[in-house]
Amino acid sequence: MSVLKRILDPAGRADPYRFFGELRASPVALQEDGTYLVSTYREIVALLHDPRISSDRRNLKGDAARLADPEPSFIGLDPPEHDRLRGLAMRHFGPPHSPETVERLRPKMLSLATSLIDALDGRTRADIVDEVAYPLPVAVICALLGVPEEDEPHFHALADEVVETLGPGEEDRAERERARRAASLELSRYLGGLVEARGREPRGDLLSGLVTYRGPEGGMTAEEVVSTAVLLLIAGHETTINLIANGMLTFLRRPELLDRLRADPHLIIPAVEELLRYEPPVQFVSSRVALDDITIAGTTIPAGSPVVLAMAAGSRDPGHVASPDEFVLDRPRNEHLGFGGGVHYCFGAPLARLEAQVVLGELVRRLRGPRLVADPPPYRPSAVLRGPRHLVVDYDGVAPA
Amino acid sequence: MRVVVDLTRCQGYGQCVFLAPDVFTMRDEALLYDLQPADERREHVLRAAAACPVQAIHLDRTAGPPREADGEVMKDGRIVIVGASLAGARAAEVLRREGFAGSLTMIGDERGEPYDRPPLSKQVLTGQVPPEHTLLPRLREIDAEWLCGTPATGLDVAGKRVRLADGREVGFDRVLLATGTRARRWPDEAQAALEGVHTLRDARDAAGLRRALAAGPRRVLILGAGFTGSEIASVCRELDLPVTVVERGPAPLYSAMGGVIGDVAAGLQREHGVDLRCDTTVTELLSDGAGRLTGARLSDGGTVEADVAVVALGSVRNVEWLRDSGLAVSAWGVTCDAGCRAVDLNGLVTDDVFVAGDIARFPHPLYEYQFMTLEHWGNAVSQAEIAAHNMVSDQAHRWPHLSVPVFWSSQFGVNIKSVGVPTFADQVVFTQGSPEERRFVAVYGYKGRITAAVTFDQAMWLEFYQHRIEQAAPFPPDYRHVGMGAADGGPVPARVPERLVPSAGATVVVTGHDPAERRVSLVHPR
Numbered sequence: 001m002s003v004l005k006r007i008l009d010p011a012g013r014a015d016p017y018r019f020f021g022e023l024r025a026s027p028v029a030l031q032e033d034g035t036y037l038v039s040t041y042r043e044i045v046a047l048l049h050d051p052r053i054s055s056d057r058r059n060l061k062g063d064a065a066r067l068a069d070p071e072p073s074f075i076g077l078d079p080p081e082h083d084r085l086r087g088l089a090m091r092h093f094g095p096p097h098s099p100e101t102v103e104r105l106r107p108k109m110l111s112l113a114t115s116l117i118d119a120l121d122g123r124t125r126a127d128i129v130d131e132v133a134y135p136l137p138v139a140v141i142c143a144l145l146g147v148p149e150e151d152e153p154h155f156h157a158l159a160d161e162v163v164e165t166l167g168p169g170e171e172d173r174a175e176r177e178r179a180r181r182a183a184s185l186e187l188s189r190y191l192g193g194l195v196e197a198r199g200r201e202p203r204g205d206l207l208s209g210l211v212t213y214r215g216p217e218g219g220m221t222a223e224e225v226v227s228t229a230v231l232l233l234i235a236g237h238e239t240t241i242n243l244i245a246n247g248m249l250t251f252l253r254r255p256e257l258l259d260r261l262r263a264d265p266h267l268i269i270p271a272v273e274e275l276l277r278y279e280p281p282v283q284f285v286s287s288r289v290a291l292d293d294i295t296i297a298g299t300t301i302p303a304g305s306p307v308v309l310a311m312a313a314g315s316r317d318p319g320h321v322a323s324p325d326e327f328v329l330d331r332p333r334n335e336h337l338g339f340g341g342g343v344h345y346c347f348g349a350p351l352a353r354l355e356a357q358v359v360l361g362e363l364v365r366r367l368r369g370p371r372l373v374a375d376p377p378p379y380r381p382s383a384v385l386r387g388p389r390h391l392v393v394d395y396d397g398v399a400p401a
Numbered sequence: 402m403r404v405v406v407d408l409t410r411c412q413g414y415g416q417c418v419f420l421a422p423d424v425f426t427m428r429d430e431a432l433l434y435d436l437q438p439a440d441e442r443r444e445h446v447l448r449a450a451a452a453c454p455v456q457a458i459h460l461d462r463t464a465g466p467p468r469e470a471d472g473e474v475m476k477d478g479r480i481v482i483v484g485a486s487l488a489g490a491r492a493a494e495v496l497r498r499e500g501f502a503g504s505l506t507m508i509g510d511e512r513g514e515p516y517d518r519p520p521l522s523k524q525v526l527t528g529q530v531p532p533e534h535t536l537l538p539r540l541r542e543i544d545a546e547w548l549c550g551t552p553a554t555g556l557d558v559a560g561k562r563v564r565l566a567d568g569r570e571v572g573f574d575r576v577l578l579a580t581g582t583r584a585r586r587w588p589d590e591a592q593a594a595l596e597g598v599h600t601l602r603d604a605r606d607a608a609g610l611r612r613a614l615a616a617g618p619r620r621v622l623i624l625g626a627g628f629t630g631s632e633i634a635s636v637c638r639e640l641d642l643p644v645t646v647v648e649r650g651p652a653p654l655y656s657a658m659g660g661v662i663g664d665v666a667a668g669l670q671r672e673h674g675v676d677l678r679c680d681t682t683v684t685e686l687l688s689d690g691a692g693r694l695t696g697a698r699l700s701d702g703g704t705v706e707a708d709v710a711v712v713a714l715g716s717v718r719n720v721e722w723l724r725d726s727g728l729a730v731s732a733w734g735v736t737c738d739a740g741c742r743a744v745d746l747n748g749l750v751t752d753d754v755f756v757a758g759d760i761a762r763f764p765h766p767l768y769e770y771q772f773m774t775l776e777h778w779g780n781a782v783s784q785a786e787i788a789a790h791n792m793v794s795d796q797a798h799r800w801p802h803l804s805v806p807v808f809w810s811s812q813f814g815v816n817i818k819s820v821g822v823p824t825f826a827d828q829v830v831f832t833q834g835s836p837e838e839r840r841f842v843a844v845y846g847y848k849g850r851i852t853a854a855v856t857f858d859q860a861m862w863l864e865f866y867q868h869r870i871e872q873a874a875p876f877p878p879d880y881r882h883v884g885m886g887a888a889d890g891g892p893v894p895a896r897v898p899e900r901l902v903p904s905a906g907a908t909v910v911v912t913g914h915d916p917a918e919r920r921v922s923l924v925h926p927r
Binding site: 045046049050051052053054078079080083094095096099100102103266269270272273291292293303332333334335339341342343345349350353354357 | 414415416418419420421422426427428429444445447448451452454455456463465466832833834835840861862864865868880881882883884
């Protein structure tokens with residue numbers, strides 16, 4: 001079995017890292033299905049900033065292009081279309097036009113974390129995934145977008161389905177694309193209804209902003225609003241969940257970290273960066289295409305080939321970082337690939353960072369004597385958005401907020 | 402607390418703005434920030450610094466651990482650094498990082514700690530940050546003796562001594578020359594002394610100009626549309642002040658980037674309401690007879706009324722104090738090798754005298770070994786590191802200064818960045834984005850290879866082009882890539898200025914017959 005196949009095999013989900021050394025031995029490796037897998041830090045960074053790399057799968061050579069989404073959201077587009085749509089979405093989320101949106105959500109994040117952790121009181125066992133790591137980001141993204149939280153059961157299953165279809169490899173791509181299309185069509189229908197309602201009666205949320213904004217650079221069409229909303233809803237709650245769960249798992253495996261974090265709560269800031277490097281929620285970027293022949297690390301990637309970037313392997317590249325397999329709570333100058341890089345750098349990164357800092361900080365501070373019930377915990381199937389399905393923890397009590 | 406952002410590295414991800422919106426602000430990709438935020442912002446700043454994807458935000462004591470030396474390191478002895486600004490301060494920090502534990506003396510003509518200059522023409526002039534709030538963070542403790550407010554007046558290379566203005570002499574085993582530049586003054590002294598006439602180089606200049614702009618002058622006249630002049634014009638428009646810019650060349654930024662990008666910059670200025678006069682010079686600054694500026698006479702015969710004028714005609718290197726040092730010193734700087742060791746008049750490399758920053762004139766292998774002097778923030782930092790490392794390393798472990806020049810400017814809301822040497826070009830092509838939208842990548846080529854790239858609000862792509870320059874990749878680019886489209890017009894002549902030939906400051910004379918006695922001496926004009 002190839003290294004990549006062993007990494008993708010669900011049996012190996014708890015520790016893909018043991019395979020990464022072998023992977024990095026060939027920085028740019030051609031796979032059986034014609035994919036080029038890139039696994040070393042320098043090469044990944046170079047390709048993230050290489051204008052010869054497209055994020056639009058319609059640029060694949062041969063039949064594969066026909067399988068690609070005919071109307072991708074900005075994550076599947078290149079400049080200038082990507083820049084236009086991302087810029088229009090950013091208007092309502094971050095700088096330069098709305099620099100304070102995320103920081104203003106911090107009190108809400110804290111009060112959500114507080115009530116979720118309050119609910120753990122009065123017993124000694126909880127599932128951190130289902131009870132904290134999942135509900136918090138969902139509540140935040142719903143509030144931000146303006147999606148009613150009570151609809152969560154409906155879109156949760158659909159979002160899970162979409163996420164499970166993401167992944168490197170072209171062999172079963174057609175089947176996965178069909179499944180993804182079906183689930184995202186259903187999500188589009190649901191969000192399309194909301195978008196229409198916001199168009200009629202705008203509120204202060206991001207959806208309303210996307211629907212109503214018309215500036216000198218134009219605005220989004222209804223279809224663009226829906227595809228952007230689908231993207232943000234999925235990305236907003238299928239990734240941070242893993243960051244929080246991976247974080248708690250990492251801390252609980254090393255009780256000395258818990259002690260240091262309790263002694264100096266500011267350490268949660270570098271700790272979350274180290275988590276993004278050491279246990280990144282997004283392990284692969286699997287949707288890039290070479291637009292021209294690209295020679296990198298002695299290998300030529302032919303035009304039209306699919307390119308997969310093994311971000312998790314790159315962030316642990318010993319050529320980039322000292323003691324890469326060690327979790328260093330306050331690692332100085334931590335440059336990692338946790339949120340990608342280049343023009344597709346994670347749109348919601350500041351939201352994820354703050355959520356993780358707030359909720360992990362509160363969990364560490366308030367849970368008394370927490371310990372893992374099962375190590376390794378059971379994992380979600382996806383190798384791309386990797387994280388525990390459950391994280392059952394025993395504890396002695398819950399400190400007051 | 403103190404903050405400085407390495408804007409050479411910044412790619413405009415904006416993570417700092419999200420996490421500390423009171424400290425960092427952005428207009429499109431142009432980042433401005435408070436260098437000394439209040440202590441209650443500390444947690445926000447820590448979050449911002451941790452989140453920076455390229456780790457470009459530096460705070461007090463955030464330098465990494467000491468480096469493990471590859472070879473023998475000079476641990477003891479006396480090192481003197483002349484010039485206590487960015488290059489000098491960074492060199493001191495690197496000396497300690499490298500393990501130098503001996504005595505370190507910093508000599509500077511300004512009082513107070515080293516501060517950051519780029520904000521002086523931007524957030525300080527708008528009033529966002531007070532001029533005294535620009536101190537550079539202390540990345541590590543350098544444990545130095547500071548002799549500030551006392552300029553150096555001479556260097557005795559053989560006797561290994563620096564002479565100070567107050568008559569003191571400071572001995573050294575190794576010395577670093579990093580005295581930087583000063584603003585070029587208006588040549589007519591009486592006119593230069595008029596009330597309302599400014600230059601901008603140090604924090605005092607910035608404070609004075611800020612006061613003048615805040616007083617709401619009827620019109621500001623700027624002499625020179627280089628980076629400083631253009632940035633000041635941008636601030637004036639932001640403050641809603643009428644401004645006239647007079648530029649000798651055919652376009653703003655012409656001498657750094659050539660006429661093609663210069664035309665884009667001209668459009669940008671005019672769009673923002675700047676009264677821009679190119680191919681024009683100021684011939685006389687006019688006064689009301691009572692010592693106050695009233696305007697200027699121009700080379701086209703016209704006049705401009707203005708109550709504030711900023712002379713932004715470039716800089717003069719602070720090398721006069723080295724005139725009798727026996728080093729190869731001219732208006733172009735102090736010549737050195739790629740390892741920052743100063744070269745003497747005879748062209749021999751010295752062992753104990755090093756140069757860094759704005760005055761270092763060094764050969765760059767990527768540019769046909771031409772000697773160049775780079776007055777950029779990024780060059781001061783990278784060259785200071787090379788110089789400091791080499792000062793304490795043995796011959797076998799010295800590093801060459803090979804970094805590709807990078808610089809940036811923010812003006813009229815646009816973040817302009819450059820990599821390579823744009824004037825080292827015969828053609829230029831827009832590869833990504835569109836000049837009409839003021840958002841593009843322009844690539845420069847010389848004899849079929851890439852030599853530079855300039856971005857307007859597209860900083861994320863710069864690194865790619867840096868690699869292309871380093872690899873001497875062919876020009877024009879012949880591959881398929883994203884963001885083609887509007888700008889896909891093919892290469893055009895770069896219209897860069899003629900390379901200037903050093904004018905005769907002093908004449909070199911060779912004397913002696915026997916190889917053992919042949920020496921160079923300088924004859925200074927009277």
